[in-house]
Amino acid sequence: MTPLAISAFTLTTALGAGRAATLDALRAQRSGLAPVTFMGLPLPTWVGEVAGVDATRLPQPLAEFDCRNNRLAWWGLQQDGFLGAVAVARARWGAGRVAVFLGTSTSGLLQTELAYRRRTSDGSLPADFHYGPTQNTYSVADFAMHALQLQGPSWVVSTACSSSAKVFGTAARMIAAGLVDAAVVGGVDSLCLSTLYGFNSLELLSDEICRPWDAARKGLSIGEAAAFALVERASEAPQGWLLGIGETNDGYHMSTPHPEGAGAIAAMRGALADAGLQAADIDYINLHGTATPTNDTAEDAAVNSVFGSSTPCSSTKGATGHTLGAAGAVEALIALLAIQHGVMPAGLNVQQRDAALQLNYLQHNQAAGVRRVLSNSFGFGGSNASLVLGGVG
């Protein structure tokens, strides 16, 4: 692909709101995970809750979009001067030439879960429940279109945990096809009952902090996040570049990765080919690394078969939690921070490294020149996406 300029970016996770807070936490090797207090749920698990979501209020004209997911989106959009950067792009290209493509898995579903608890005596939902602007999968992109005053093409990609990696590909294609000149891409996913109880029912939640690449890893810790990037046909001051993307399917099982990671291997090879790069050109790999026994084993084998075992790599989910539909964008933007600040972030919470895993998994931050990063995102339904990101100069 033609490299795509990333003109602005911001991310808000359990590590904090915005880039500086994220970078501070990564440098301090500090996790944002804590035992769950969200809604007082009686689940034995840890979560990465974002501080400040509950206190966020949407602008009054957008009140009908009010739900946890859109509050998180609005909180995230206000960081790092992102609103200003989009305003400049809107003036430069025109509101109809700037697209919005966001990834989410559950959107504002919490709003519906709560509305079901308030059903009236005849079983109907309360009158203040608005399906379209909250529950519908598109609601977060619709909200962002209104909040950013954009009128370009827009949709949500919802392919579970690869969603917000894939939107980078969507934007690249739309710009290459000449339909738009710029796009706001990213992902927003917020804590809700379906995902917490759902992953619990699949016995994929860890009852302690998640520990990717640990011999005794027990599963994931769920997080929430809002991550946004502005990509443009041309940029005067790019923050970084999208160099390539590979998208594949496993065609194997709805919720279990292919044991040898066949689809993941094809996604990574596809991303390298799209970028015109060799495996040796990648300095650091941000792994999907969910800390489920099966994911880490399959991903270790898959990465090893494409890169060998020497490329430094880590999963940052021990810091942020698994932010599901937002994870692809969060980790792509952590990759940009790694490139900009010359730090490969450690994979946290490892007590006893799994000796069966082969990769060069970083247990401590490593200061180094980082030119290019590959970031993996894999999801339910067998959906795989790998991104290659590069620095400026």
Next chain:
Amino acid sequence: MNELRVWVQGIGLLGPGLNSWPSALEVLRGGQPHANVPTVLPLPSRLPPAERRRAGSAVKLAMAVADEAVTQAQFDPGTLATVFASSSGEGANCHALCDTLASATPVVSPTRFTNSVHNASSGAWHIAVASRAPSTSLCAFDGSFGAGLIEATISVCLTGRPVLLVASDSPYPEPLNTARPLPDHFGVALLLTPAATERSLSALTLRLSSSPAVATPLREASLETLRHALPAAAVLPLLVAIAQGAAQRHMALGYLPAMGLLVDVEPVV
């Protein structure tokens, strides 16, 4: 890229009173009145038995139209990239999860949770046809068909490879049905190719329009009602033009409130 032009090589269709592409032709041509008979979903025969048992309505619907399109086009689905567009996914599943989660001690079914992802249909299809080709799953509320058609078309034009577009919607049970009334199941699949073949039915050329044109209305009132009621039925003006074999320029399909989608339809002789 100068022109976003693709060819339709296969069509799958399933909705109220529209049981397949060939059986719907006379209705779409105006030779027969449209009867609003409830949609009947076939069992997804391509799925392995375990997945077939777990398949909900949304998966059955998407599989049925996808299957019809690739069979009619005589196309090997094993290497075919796909785009799935839906306004809402599996409504019955969503209701069951929310109902369970409203109880004091929720016990969630792992199968229901797994199948609650918006890309459940994509996952099931790629398992059924053992395909590792790229796939995406989209939503743009009432504009979901338009979003899918744009994504599928640019993918065909940029990669030079065919793409199967599947757009489908299934109803919610109450109480969600009142909040989001979708009266029945409606699904369509279009197999799009980068060049004309001997099996091509029609050529489509796409443009975006920043002045949202009112979607081209349908002459048959019953089909027009369907077009308004179900997001995936936004395809109907396109199917009518293809069925009638008439060239049509600047056909407006519904997409977003502030953005229209214009299509030129040319029959392949």
